[in-house]
Amino acid sequence: MQPEILLPVTDPALKAALDQLAKRHRAAGGIGMQVMAFVGGSAENLMSKLPQPVRDGLEGATSRALETAFDAAARTRGAVSDRPDWVNTALTTAMGAAGGVGGLPGALAELPFTVTMLLRAIQGIASEHGFDPASDEVRMECLRVFASAGPLEADDGTDMGFLAAKVTITGPGLNSLIAKVAPRLAAVLGQKLAAQAAPVLGAVAGAAVNYAFTSYYQEIARVHFGLKRLARESGEDEGLLREELVARIAPKPKG
Structure with a gap:
């Protein structure tokens, strides 16, 4: 069978x-870059500041945080209504400040709560775009948003290809998705932990980093679900629209 040929988008709208x-x-990622300048150093240098045992255990801790958040975020929907972006950002910023006060131990303790808050915010954005966060499929899509590069690194859009991959909506499917997302998110969260544990900055750094993280993932969620809504409403192939979007995000070659 010949592969389907997808024609470029021509509709002006x-x-x-x-x-x-x-x-x-x-x-x-703009706010994240400002946070990097505030904290000092590069993302790689931040990771090197973490103790080796923390770096070694970060992926496992991230997997556990994602598993907890996947259920906890969904359960809160019945009790707490979706909140505006600024409310989510304010809450996670306060949590980051509290975690930063306690240095690295405080930041580690705060981590699963922040991941749950972020996932809950992403579910609210999915609902805003007309998708049902109570469905397993949409909950999985919300989890995929964490696969993007993160607010402290430049993102050329190539991670969006990961968002297009199909995963079976079963228990093993969820575990498979978490296993793929966790290493990506662990690398990002390692930078967050190191920034919060930075000497002197403490609570201020924790607040700034969480502000950047929440702002970033809410925006990425709007891109992800905005694209899915665009495909649904236009009838265009979602894979084609994703390719077109990545081409627009990728930096233009100099010449």
Whole structure:
């Protein structure tokens, strides 16, 4: 069987919508870069500041945090309504400050709560775009948002290919997805922990990092579910729209 040939998007309204999503994606990491300048050093240098045992156990801790958050975030939907972005950001910023006060131990204790808050915010954005966060499929899609590069690194959009992969919606499927997401998120969270544990900065760094993280993942969620809604409403192939979006996000070659 010949592979399906996907033609480029030509509809002006669709192209304009993709341009807006690309602009949002590029802007998502802006605050993170400012935090990096505030904390000092590079993402790689931040990771090197973590004790080796913490670095070794980070992926496992991230997997456990994702598993806990996957259930906890969904359970809260029946008791707490979706909140505006600024409320989510304010809450996680306060949590980051509290974690930063306690240095690295405090940041580690705060980690699963922040991941749950972030996932809960992402579920709210999915609902805002017309998707049902109570469905297993959408809950999995929310989890995939964590596969993006993170707010403290430049993201050329290539991680969006991961978001297109299909995962069976079963217990093993969830474990498989967490196993794929955890290493990516662990690398990002390691930078967060190191920034919060930075000497002197303490609570201020914790608040700034959590502010950047929440702002970033909420924006990435809007890109992800905005693209899915665009595909649904336009009838265009989602894979094609994703390719078009990545092409708009990727830095243009100099010449």
